[in-house]
Amino acid sequence: ITEECNTLKLSLASVQKEREAAEEEVKLLNLRVHSLENVVRDLQESAENANQFDSERKTALQQLQDKQAQLEQLQQLNSCVESKHAQTISALHKQVLELEDLRKAEEKCREELAQEVQRLQKEAEEQHRSLEEAERLKEKLVEVSFQTSGELKVTEWVADIWQNSEITVYV
Known part of the structure; x- marks a missing residue:
């Protein structure tokens, strides 16, 4: 029984270390989530800026077209007015052109931010799977710690974990 207790204590200590590592990973994930939220907010702001630049560009383009039409009419009437409109x-x-360049730059930035969001989402999903695996191991340890049928079940459980998981267990 003492040997079984020692084995269970060692298993418990190992799983507690894994739990602590999982908790640290949760903290890191929370930091990454915060970072991802910031990236999403930046992406939204970038999209709003791009829309604003596009709207301003369209307005400026419409103004340009209007002025060009006015210029054609005024060319027949007055060369002085023609000069002023040409400057306008x-x-x-x-x-x-400047607004077009700004819109393109914002669009490129938005695409880069979208790629960063996708990369961070993939990382978050991988870490989430690792946390789920750690939680499963924790639950299995709780089951094992309540069993009193001897060292054989602990050994079978450890062998099962090694075969069915990518996580290294230190006993």
């Missing part, structure tokens, strides 16, 4: 058109054209 040039400025609006430049603004459209």
Whole structure:
């Protein structure tokens, strides 16, 4: 019985270490979740900025088209007015190009953030599976710790874990 108790104590200590490691992993996962939430928030802000830039670009493009139409009418009437409108058109054209560049940059940033979100989600899923496996091992240890039928069941349980899991158990 003393040897069985010692074996159970060693198994309990090992699983407690695994539990502590799992708790530490949970803390890391919580940090990653927070990081992921920040990335998602940044992605949403980026999408809003991209929409705003696109809207501004469309507005500027519409203004450019309106000014170009006005310019065509005024070319027949007054060369002085034509010069002023040409300057306005040039400025609006430049603004459209700048807004287009900003929109493209925001779109690229949003794509990079989306890729980062996917990478972090995959990591979180892998860590979640590891936590589930650690929880299963913890439950199995609780079952084993209440059994009093001898060292054979503990040995069978450890062998079962080694065969059915990627987790290394130290007894």
